[in-house]
Amino acid sequence: MSSMLIRNAHAYVERGHFEEALLIEDGIIRAVGSEAALRAEAPGDVKVWDAKGRTIVPGFIDSHQHLLNTGVMLSDVRLQNAKSIADVKRITREYIEERKPAPGTVLHGMGWNQDYFTDEARMLTRDDLDAITTEYPLVFERACGHMLTANSAALARAGVDESIVAPEGGSIERDANGRLNGIFTENARAPLLMLFRNRTADEDVALIRTAMRHAAECGVTSVHTCDVRGGTWETVIEAYNRVMADHPLVRVWHQSSFQSSMEDYKRFLAAGHVMGSGNALHRFGPLKLFVDGSLGARTAFMRKPYHDDPSTVGIPTMTPEEISEFVNVAADHNCGVVTHAIGDGAIERILDAYDATLSGSNPLRHGVIHIQITDRPLLERFTKNGILALVQPIFLHYDTKIVEDRVGKDLAATSYAFGTLKKLGVHMSFGTDSPIEDMNPIDNLYCAVNRRRLDGTPEGGFHPEECVDIYDAVDAYTIEGAYASFEEKVKGRLLPGYYADLVVLSENIFEMDPLKLRETKVDATMMNGEFVFERQGA
Known part of the structure; x- marks a missing residue:
C-alpha cells in the first residue's frame, strides 16, 4: 500500500x-x-x-473537448497566432522547411480566424493556399472547427471537382466565376477531413500522449472527450486502450459521435461500448450530436436571421426527425446524449427532442454543449427536465467581439448566461472545447468570474450580471464535471x-x-x- x-x-x-x-x-x-x-x-x-x-483544488475536469485533436493541433501546422493571411503563408512555409514532409503528404492546420487578420479580414481561400504550395495537399480548419479551406491538391486528392453538390447540412462556396474557392462548412467537410483522419493506431497513441502531457501541465485530470467517431472508431478505441493501459496522465470519459452513420453507432453499441462501461480511468459516456455550427462562421442555427447577414439563419446539421431517432436509439441502450448547440434555434431543437422522451427528470443526464445564444425562456427550459449545461466561458474572449454584430444587442444581453444558469439551479459544468481554445483552466476561470477578454476588456465586463463567483466557477470545473459523468460520489471534491x-x-x-x-x-x-x-x- x-x-x-x-x-x-x-x-x-x-x-x-x-x-x-x-x-x-x-x-x-x-x-x-x-x-x-x-x-x-x-x-x-x-x-x-x-x-x-499553497492552495489545492480538486483536479480540473474539462467537460467537453477533443483530446486527440488537441494532440493533432500540437503536432500539425499551428495557425492560432496568425494575424494575417501573410502569417498563414509564412507559418506554413516554415513548417514545411523544418519538417520536410514526404512529397504529397497531406498537411493539416488548425486555428486560423479571419477576424484577427490585419491585411485582409476575409476567409482563407483555395488560391491563398495554392500560393503556399501545390505539391502538398493543404487542409486548414478555421478556429471554430466548423469551416475549412483546402488547396487544389487537397481537392484533387479527395476526388472533389467542380461538379460537387453540397450535402444537406453543409455548404460549399464558390467565387464570383462559379469556381470552387476551397471553403467547405459543416457536413460538406467530410471528404476533406478524411484526408488526415485515417491515421494508424500508432499515430493516434502518440497524439493522445502529447495531449495528455499538455492536460497535466494545465491541471486537468479528467476529460470528457469527443474523439470516437463513425468511420474511425475502432482505431481510435484501440489507441486509447493502449494509452490507458500504460500509465495514463488523465481520466477519460468518451462523448462519441456517430450522427453520420446510424449503422456504425449500432455496431459500436453492440460491441459493448454503452454508457458507463469501462473502468475508473477509461469509460464510455454519452452519444455526442452536432445540430449546428459556429457563431464565427455564421453556421450556428438561429431562430431569426443573423443581424449582420439577414440572408441566413445558419445551418441546421440534423433534422428534428434525425435527432429524435438518435436520441431514442441511445435511450434504448441506456445511453445519454450530449449535443453541440450554439444558436437559439439549435438549442430549441435539441430541447424539444429531449423533452419528448423525459418527464420531469433526466436519469440519463442528457446535456447541451455550448449554449451560447439564448433568451430567458429558453434558459428556463433547462429546468423542466433537469438538462445539463456544458459551457465554455473562455469563448467570451473572442465572441464578445462579434456577438452583438451577429445577433443584435438585445439577444446578446441574454447570451452566455452562466450566472442565470447557476441561479436557475441547472447543473452547469465548464470545459474549453480544446483545441478550439487552449485547455488552460485559469483563463477559463478568469472569463467566468470577470466576463472580460483576456486583455482585460471591456471595462466592467460584458454583461457583468452574468458573472459567477470563484467558488461556483471552481465547482463548475470539478464537482459538476463529475456529475456529468455520474461520478459525483468519487470525483470532484477533496473528501474521504x-x-x-x-x-x-x-x-x-x-x-x-x-x-x-x-x-x-x-x-x-x-x-x-x-x-x-x-x-x-x-
Missing part, C-alpha cells in the same frame, strides 16, 4: 471550508483535516509532501473516499483580486495519487 500525507496546505473542500492536510492511500483520499489528526491515522512509512501553504486527483496552485485564487487570476500557475498536478506534473522551480 502506498500512502502520502500532504501537509501545510490550503485545501478547498467546499465554499468557506478549507483544510490543512490530506491523507492519500492507493490513489484514494482517506482523510482530510488537521496535520496532527492525519499523522495519527497515517501508517509509519507514510510519505510526507509539503504544500508550502474520493479519487486523489488534485491541483496545487501558485496563488490563493479564492482571495486574490479576480482581475489578477491569470497570474496563477499550476505548480503540480496529481492524478490517481501520483504527481503527473510538477512545475520546475515551483
Whole structure:
C-alpha cells in the first residue's frame, strides 16, 4: 500500500471550508483535516509532501473537448497566432522547411480566424493556399472547427471537382466565376477531413500522449472527450486502450459521435461500448450530436436571421426527425446524449427532442454543449427536465467581439448566461472545447468570474450580471464535471473516499483580486495519487 500525507496546505473542500492536510492511500483520499489528526491515522512509512501553504483544488475536469485533436493541433501546422493571411503563408512555409514532409503528404492546420487578420479580414481561400504550395495537399480548419479551406491538391486528392453538390447540412462556396474557392462548412467537410483522419493506431497513441502531457501541465485530470467517431472508431478505441493501459496522465470519459452513420453507432453499441462501461480511468459516456455550427462562421442555427447577414439563419446539421431517432436509439441502450448547440434555434431543437422522451427528470443526464445564444425562456427550459449545461466561458474572449454584430444587442444581453444558469439551479459544468481554445483552466476561470477578454476588456465586463463567483466557477470545473459523468460520489471534491486527483496552485485564487487570476500557475498536478506534473522551480 502506498500512502502520502500532504501537509501545510490550503485545501478547498467546499465554499468557506478549507483544510490543512490530506491523507492519500492507493490513489484514494482517506482523510482530510488537521496535520496532527492525519499523522495519527497515517501508517509509519507514510510519505510526507509539503504544500508550502499553497492552495489545492480538486483536479480540473474539462467537460467537453477533443483530446486527440488537441494532440493533432500540437503536432500539425499551428495557425492560432496568425494575424494575417501573410502569417498563414509564412507559418506554413516554415513548417514545411523544418519538417520536410514526404512529397504529397497531406498537411493539416488548425486555428486560423479571419477576424484577427490585419491585411485582409476575409476567409482563407483555395488560391491563398495554392500560393503556399501545390505539391502538398493543404487542409486548414478555421478556429471554430466548423469551416475549412483546402488547396487544389487537397481537392484533387479527395476526388472533389467542380461538379460537387453540397450535402444537406453543409455548404460549399464558390467565387464570383462559379469556381470552387476551397471553403467547405459543416457536413460538406467530410471528404476533406478524411484526408488526415485515417491515421494508424500508432499515430493516434502518440497524439493522445502529447495531449495528455499538455492536460497535466494545465491541471486537468479528467476529460470528457469527443474523439470516437463513425468511420474511425475502432482505431481510435484501440489507441486509447493502449494509452490507458500504460500509465495514463488523465481520466477519460468518451462523448462519441456517430450522427453520420446510424449503422456504425449500432455496431459500436453492440460491441459493448454503452454508457458507463469501462473502468475508473477509461469509460464510455454519452452519444455526442452536432445540430449546428459556429457563431464565427455564421453556421450556428438561429431562430431569426443573423443581424449582420439577414440572408441566413445558419445551418441546421440534423433534422428534428434525425435527432429524435438518435436520441431514442441511445435511450434504448441506456445511453445519454450530449449535443453541440450554439444558436437559439439549435438549442430549441435539441430541447424539444429531449423533452419528448423525459418527464420531469433526466436519469440519463442528457446535456447541451455550448449554449451560447439564448433568451430567458429558453434558459428556463433547462429546468423542466433537469438538462445539463456544458459551457465554455473562455469563448467570451473572442465572441464578445462579434456577438452583438451577429445577433443584435438585445439577444446578446441574454447570451452566455452562466450566472442565470447557476441561479436557475441547472447543473452547469465548464470545459474549453480544446483545441478550439487552449485547455488552460485559469483563463477559463478568469472569463467566468470577470466576463472580460483576456486583455482585460471591456471595462466592467460584458454583461457583468452574468458573472459567477470563484467558488461556483471552481465547482463548475470539478464537482459538476463529475456529475456529468455520474461520478459525483468519487470525483470532484477533496473528501474521504474520493479519487486523489488534485491541483496545487501558485496563488490563493479564492482571495486574490479576480482581475489578477491569470497570474496563477499550476505548480503540480496529481492524478490517481501520483504527481503527473510538477512545475520546475515551483
